[in-house]
Amino acid sequence: MSERFEQLLAERSRLDLPGAGVDWVETIRNENARRFEELGLPTPRDEDWKYTNIEPIARKSFTPADTGESLTGRDLRAIAIPGLDVHRAILIDGHYSPTLSNAGELGDGVRICSLAEAIDEQPDLVQPWLGRLAAEPEHGFRALNSAFLQDGIFIWVPDGCRIDTPIELCCVQHGEPEETVSQPRHLVVAGEGSRLTLIERYVSLHDKRYLTNAITEVFARRNARVDHYKLQQESTKGYHIGSWLIEQHAGSHVMTHNAALGGATARTDIRVRLDGAHAHCDLNGVYVLNGRQHVDTHTKVDHCVADTSSDEFYKGVLNDRSRAVFHGRVVVHPDAQRSDARQRNKNLLLSPDAEVDSKPQLEIHADDVACTHGASVGQLDDDALFYLRTRGVDEETARGLLTFAFANDVIEKFELPRLRHYVEHELTSKMFSIDDLEEII
Template identity: 40%
Template sequence: MSNIDFKQWFIENFQSFEKSLNGGKTESFHRIRKDALSKFSSIKIPTIKDEEWKYTNISSIIKHNFSVVPPKKDTAPEIIGKFLFDKLEHHLLVFINGEFRKDLSRLNELPDRVKVGSLSAAIKNNHPVLLKHFGKYAEDSNNLFTALNSAFTKDGAFILVPKGIAIEDPIHIIFLNIAGEEKFATQPRNLFIAEENSQITIIEHYASDDEGIYLSNAVTEIFVCENAVVDHIKLQEESTKAFHIGRMEVDQERSSKFASHLISTGAEFSRNEFTTRFNGEGGESMLNGLFLIKDEQFFDAHTMIDHAKPHCNSHEHYKGILQDKARGVFNGKVMVRPDAQKTNAFQENNSILLSDDAVMNSKPQLEIFADDVKCSHGATVGKLDEDAKFYLKTRGIGEEAATAMLIHAFASDVIKTIKIESLRDYLEEIISKRFNQ
């Protein structure tokens, strides 16, 4: 397919999508979809000639004709159970092929006025918070895939934590895609609102139980109000033939705290764009990431921390482990604006190449327009420490086990920042299986 065909395919199939809304095209929200489709039609497809896509070639995506209406699939609870890491203690929202499944979800007792559920229900009810915040942070005028998501928004997770409420149990959201023989696109759209002095932990989990071909084009908007605390974990356990485009936009108000942990075993192609903005003084932000890719997988992390106000702290640390012919990209930018004095920003990217054929492109960036700041950044790309491996082997540890131990130690820096013990154990097991520990 040519570039024109990719866009034309979605435009021509928009009517099929409208029919799948079961009358939803008469809702006021549908104007947002149609406006986004118009924007999508006018945005050019990014190529490696564009600076932000210099190392990211999307030709493998645009050659496919993805169905805009994913097939409905019945899924046994045991399949969902494979991706759980607690003893049914956490709140759980399940989406199969982009559609909310109440029968597979469970919500424990929640405080009054807390809203946890599907975006489709919020759209149907014209929820005022949805209408106030939707599209405010993930602007779609200049982003092809965000405009595509907005145009084809049907479902996703909607969470509203009212003022002064702390939700102790994490909310685990599973987006499970089951393609079979049919290639399709899902457009998960998530909106999380934490009002003043509230607290919540959210796990956004993308997974597949087969090796089908699909496109998961997800957009998540998070509003962290004054003194609110949001802990966000994103897990990617996709089909190795899948394509994942993810964008997360975070608005942080005065004295808010936000933490992001991305753990990815990739897809055939995955790109994650994260932006957090300090719109009030005294905010704190942490972005941590760990990606494990092999064979010919491709992973791209594009991050932006926007220090627009003074007295804010940010800490960013991404790590990658690449095997075989895998290719990785890290492009992290920290922007310190003229009024953002007393900024403290740290950024680092470390990657280990376990093969001569693996490639990592790393570009940490600082743009500083204030003079009273403390900022640092750095990047390392290399192989495992041979001296450390030799030391372990002299203690009677075999080559394979020594390699696995060093990899585990390298990855643990990111995993140990996750506060949920059962999730840490789940991730430790993934690493152990991957490297035969």
């Protein structure tokens, strides 16, 4: 089933890849190429891919996307988050755009640049971290990303440095020609006691079929605070495979906010290693699906040492014939006493043909821990609908209001008001053809 992707792998030789000829970079590539040949693409026989069949992806002959296409001012305005002031990094079809990116003024020692540039200019900052969390690829897609090790963004925040303005990383799919693949590779190192907010977006300008296969490695060093947002807004025909690989040191706090709105088939892996005492991670997310969308969220939190905590809250809204998979795994390692892990997943089905598979999985190897999990699937409450309608609210608006209310306690946790408002708007305009709701919220 992976033949076409093996052909794709052979195309590496014709691409201009970051750090070409640099030994340690080529080692990562070659090692992962070998791993890809062993692993192949995942199949439903793999427990972690049981509910997500990637055969439609495997059947296609994706070719690496070329550099070249640029964006017009109009394109940029169409994808911008209104009113949000950001350090902007833009990738087009996986290629960093120096002309459209605008990091703005940065503090001493802060780097926001392309990964290729960082490998060339400051390999000492990159080498200790790049690939560390992807060294043992869980599946073929990750091996494939590392085998190419294409460009992406590099963010380096020195110890003690706070970046108050959020960094927006916008991966734009131009999607020309059809069936291209882009494999962005991002690396974020937040120094001790530093603070940063990253908004990672995958957006599409046209309704084309393509594949995004991304990896983001994030290191939150001692006492760092990282707010990491992901907005998956791929085209309705687009395929998205993305991995967030996060390592947290003592006292660090990482908040991940994950909003999955687009894609025909989309899979997001989030892996968090809590590797130092008092490291805490929030995993917060919402998936809002219609049509025949299939979105799979697969999270794993490793409590590696004592006194670590995690809190996961995902909500899903499914309409039409859409399907969602939520797999939340928590592993408490033998010495990780006093781990505190919470997990909740709630789903709202708006259609009898929508389907969700929710799979919490706790693996506890320590005895003094507090772990809870809960999953639910429900429908809109008829009594609440009637109540709203007796107040004059028409059925469509009432359904919209209740659906919005359901999803909103996840979106409320987004700490940037402009971003929150933007996601609210994207969510409601996707699910309901009503203007009234806009006036209300």
